[in-house]
Structures are given as structure tokens and as C-alpha cells.
Amino acid sequence: MRAIAARRDLIREGESPHFVYLLLDGWACRYKTLADGRRQIVSFLLPGDIFDAGFLLLGKIDHGIAAITPIRVGGIGRDDFEALLEACPKIAKALWRGERIAASIQREWTLNVGQRTAFERLSHLLVETFLRLESVGLTNGQSCDWPPTQADLADATGLTAVHVNRMLQELRRSGLIALNGRALTIPDMAALKQAALFSAAYLHLAPRPGRTGEGA
């Protein structure tokens, strides 16, 4: 069990991975950087997500994991983890499934930054993240807590913070979202999905917005 302050790294690029983590509380992100400092957030990690950084691959890891809010994580060491996998194949299978869902989301992100316009891109990120939060019971009707800064959204969408700001204004003006401080509201999810060219299949969420434990 570990606690990390907001804006600090849980894992830095270049370290060797020794743990698999469960995110208990807070938001984090996986990111990659280029030599000159350009940074891409490649996924958001939300409460309930299980993640690691190239655990089975050994070698140096190629990306970092940073806390967006203060977070608490539970960690399990490599040997214990391996033992667990062997002792309980059902867990192994569930973890594998979780990773495959994460991979599916990753492909969608590639599509997102590669093909969608700035407006669609942000819309899509909002929809996806809201639905993931909803699936773990962290939404409140049409609203949820929204910790990432516009700079974070810029890194996640491949845009600049300035342009993210302008697109968010447009989203507000068109009534698709309300975003006051850290409170996000999506008054008409169907409309936002349409603006985002959103198609839910890739998320592999349980059919009902009930409780699921999936992650990674």
C-alpha cells in the first residue's frame, strides 16, 4: 500500500518494474515522452484499475505513471504475483481479459488522435472517461468529478492546452457539457456521443451501469 501526492510519479521512465498495482483511489495516467520533452498521456487510470509497467516483459520500462490527483495504490510483488497466477488460473484469466480491454481502449486512442478533429477528440475523451467512471460507481447522475487540467487533456489528445481551452468553450457553448471547476456535467449523453462519433463496443463494459471490477 502506497500513497502518492498529486502531480508526482508512481513509476518513472527507465525504472525496472517490480510491482503490479491496484489503483484504490484517485486518478493517474500512463505517459510517454520524447527526447525533447513532448509528452503524450496514453491512458487514464481510474479507481479499480489494475496496472503495471511492463511487468512480464522485464527490462527497462518505456513509460511513466503519474498521479493526477493524490492516489492510493495497493501493490503486489513479482514473486507473489507469479505465485498467484499459478495458484489461481481464473484470476490469471480475468487479468488477461482486463489487459485485453486496456489494449482495445489503446487502439481507440490511436484512432482518436489519428482521425478525429480536435472537437470530436475531446468529446470522445469525455464520453469514454465518464462511462468508465460510471462503471465503477463514481458518477452522480449526469455529473462527475473532473480532476485533469486542460494541460492534461492536451497531452492526452495530442493538442495544445490553448486549443483544448477553445474546444472546451465550444463544447460549453453548444450545451454539450458543463464544466465548472472540477465538476463535469453531461446533460445529454446521447448528443455528446454523437458529436464524438462514439461507439461503445471497444470499452467492453458490462451491459448495465452496475458494478464491475474490470480494469488494467
Place this chain on the structure above:
Amino acid sequence: MRAIAARRDLIREGESPHFVYLLLDGWACRYKTLADGRRQIVSFLLPGDIFDAGFLLLGKIDHGIAAITPIRVGGIGRDDFEALLEACPKIAKALWRGERIAASIQREWTLNVGQRTAFERLSHLLVETFLRLESVGLTNGQSCDWPPTQADLADATGLTAVHVNRMLQELRRSGLIALNGRALTIPDMAALKQAALFSAAYLHLAPRPGRTGEGA
């Protein structure tokens, strides 16, 4: 065992996955499309690659797999595959590792389309693909077969075919590549890696003795 002609789909979006495939011969790609037809290639599949389309996830699949050249694939059905995994945990582990490497590459693609300029992006795609070909013995010194069209490269990099064309010309002019018909030559891999801001860690290739220019 199945053979597919160039430019045809092996799996179409919306189908249900029933097989895991091994690509025996030729190039293929995984792609996703938006409702209005915009298309993103999310990965290239090269000989030796094992792939499927959401096999363990069930449900409808969210992407297609198309042949770039004529391909031959070996397929294994769901039940046989499950039996294999249970009978031979080492194979299961190796497959899991393979998927994790694919996921790592997918994250790099997100970085690629999100942060790199058009020139860097193409350079990176060329380096990555060449190294993957090299790792399965499909290169010939500094050269390899290069089947994808400029339209394919456009779909893979999130650029237009016109702009891909201009960037390829620039790559040729600067001496970083030679590309005549289907023959690609990279005379100075280290230089191309530098232009691409390439960093090899994410590929998790087995170290090969006698290769020039590790990483960058």
C-alpha cells in the same frame, strides 16, 4: 489454413471472433473506422505475428483485419485454443508476453500520431517496421520489401496521402531512405532513428549480436 488476396478483409468489423491466427506469409493490418469512413490503421501485422480480434472478450469486435499483400494464415478455433492454454501454461505465458509487446507498440503509436510531426512520424514508422522485419529475418542488409501504399501509410500515421507523399520525398531528398517501387533501403539507420526520435525499448526485441546502432 487460409489464403486471402491483397486488399481484402480477413475479419470485418462487427463479426464475432472465432479464431486465433498466425500470419504465415505477407503483410496485414488492423484498422478501425469512423462512421463517416475515416480510417485508422492501428497496427501492421507481419509474418510470424499471432493475432486475433477480441477473442477472449467475446462480443462483437470493434476493428477489422485486412490483407495488404496476399497472405496466408493458420487459424485455431476457440475450443482448441482454450485447451492448448490449459494444457501448456508456458505457451499461454508466451502468448501473454506477445500481447503485452503488442500493447507496448500500440502505446508508441498513440505517441507517434499524438506528438510527432509528419516527418518524424513517417520516419518512426519506417524504423519500427524495418526492425520488426529484421527480427524475423525478412530484411536483406539495409533493404526490405515494402508493400504498403502511400494511402496505407497515411491511414497508419493519421496524415493524408498527399502529405505522406511530400514527406517521403523529403526523406529521399535528405538521403535518409531510398524507396523505389516496393524496395525500401535505409542507408543510415542511426540517422533515421535520430530523425524519428526513436527509442528501442518499447519493441522488446531480442538483442541480436552484430546489429548496428542500438536505440538512440
Place this chain on the structure above:
DNA sequence: CGGAGCTTTGAATGTATTCAAACGCCGTGG
């Protein structure tokens, strides 16, 4: 020889970036 598919070229346009500065909010310290 003809045609289809791919590549190349040019000019005009547009989306997103860059740079710079001001604003607002909030916690801290004087």
C-alpha cells in the same frame, strides 16, 4: 494498347500552433 491504381504536382484553404500577456482563483505568509 488501354485502363486501373498509385504517385506526383500545384494552389488555395483551414485547422491547430505559437507566442505573449492578462485574468482569476486559492493557499500562504507577512
Place this chain on the structure above:
DNA sequence: CCACGGCGTTTGAATACATTCAAAGCTCCG
């Protein structure tokens, strides 16, 4: 209590990178 500073957001103008549209050229194959 108010001033200060930091951080995140907002604004504007100029610029740059990539797109769009249109057409011509090339190459391979039937």
C-alpha cells in the same frame, strides 16, 4: 486581513503545418 505568488485558464494575433481539391503522370497488368 490583505498582499503576494503560483497555477490554471482565457484571450488575441500572427504563423505554420497539414488538408483539400483538382489534375496530370507513371507503371504495371490484362
